[in-house]
Amino acid sequence: SQKIEQNSExxxxxxxxxATLTCNYTNYSPAYLQWYRQDPGRGxxxxxxxxxNEKEKRKxxxxxxxxxxxxxxxxxxxxxxxxxxxxxxxxxxxxxxxIIFGSGTRLSIRP
Amino acid sequence: EAGVAQSxxxxxxxxxxSVAFWCNPISGHATLYWYQQILGQGPKLLxxxxxxxxxxxxxxxxxxxxxxxxxxxxxxxxIQPAKLEDSAVYLCASSPLGGTFxxxxxxxxxxxxxxxxxx
Numbered sequence: 187s188q189k190i191e192q193n194s195e196x197x198x199x200x201x202x203x204x205a206t207l208t209c210n211y212t213n214y215s216p217a218y219l220q221w222y223r224q225d226p227g228r229g230x231x232x233x234x235x236x237x238x239n240e241k242e243k244r245k246x247x248x249x250x251x252x253x254x255x256x257x258x259x260x261x262x263x264x265x266x267x268x269x270x271x272x273x274x275x276x277x278x279x280x281x282x283x284x285i286i287f288g289s290g291t292r293l294s295i296r297p
Numbered sequence: 298e299a300g301v302a303q304s305x306x307x308x309x310x311x312x313x314x315s316v317a318f319w320c321n322p323i324s325g326h327a328t329l330y331w332y333q334q335i336l337g338q339g340p341k342l343l344x345x346x347x348x349x350x351x352x353x354x355x356x357x358x359x360x361x362x363x364x365x366x367x368x369x370x371x372x373x374x375x376i377q378p379a380k381l382e383d384s385a386v387y388l389c390a391s392s393p394l395g396g397t398f399x400x401x402x403x404x405x406x407x408x409x410x411x412x413x414x415x416x
Contacts, residue, residue: 190339192339220404227409227410228409228410229301229388229390229407229408229409229410230340230388230405230407231407232404232405232406235404275339275340277339279403284353285330285342285345285353286342287332287339287340287341287342288339289337289338289339290338290339
C-alpha cells in the first residue's frame with residue numbers, strides 16, 4: 187500500500203543550526219510534493235513545492251530536495267530560529283491528483 | 298484577500314448524535330477539500346470537490362459521512378451518527394486549480410479547522 191513516512195520523533199536542535207527533516211515514500215509515484223508548516227490550533231500553511239524532475243528548490247532559509255531513486259525528500263531550515271518551531275508536513279501529489287500527507291515532524295528550536 | 302472560513306471552531310457532541318461543519322473557500326477557487334486530522338497525525342483527505350463535482354471521495358466513510366458543495370462555492374460536511382473515533386480536527390482547504398492537470402501544480406489554503414470531540 188502507499189505509504190508516506192516522516193521522522194516520527196520530534197526534532198530538537200540549537201538555534202543557528204540547520205534543521206533537516208525527512209520524508210520517505212513507498213509504492214507511490216508523485217508528480218510533485220509540497221512542504222507545509224502547521225502551528226498548534228491552526229491549519230497548515232504552504233512553504234515550498236518541488237516537481238518530480240527537479241532536484242532542489244530554495245526559498246530564503248528553506249531548501250527542499252527530491253530524490254526519486256531514494257524515494258525521499260529532505261527539507262532544510264538553515265540558521266534556525268525559535269520562531270521556526272512548529273510541525274512540518276510533507277504532502278505528495280500523484281499525476282492522478284491523489285494527495286497523501288505525512289504524519290508530520292515536530293521541530294523545536296532552543297535558544 | 299480573505300482566507301478560508303470555517304465554523305464552528307469547536308463542537309462537543311455525544312456519540313450517535315449528528316453534527317455539521319461549514320466551509321467558505323477563498324473566492325474564485327475551483328477546488329475544495331475536506332480533511333480529517335487526528336491528534337498526532339497528518340491530514341487525511343476525506344473528499345475533494347472540483348467546482349460542483351466530486352473528484353475523490355475514496356476515503357470518506359459514506360455510511361456516516363456526507364458532504365456537498367452547492368453552486369460550487371460553500372460546502373458542508375455532515376456526520377450522522379457520530380462515533381468516538383470521529384474525534385478530530387476537520388480541516389477545509391481550497392485551491393485555485395486542484396492539481397488535476399498534468400504539468401501544473403497547485404497550492405492549498407487551509408482554514409483554521411473545527412475541533413470535534415465525541416463523548
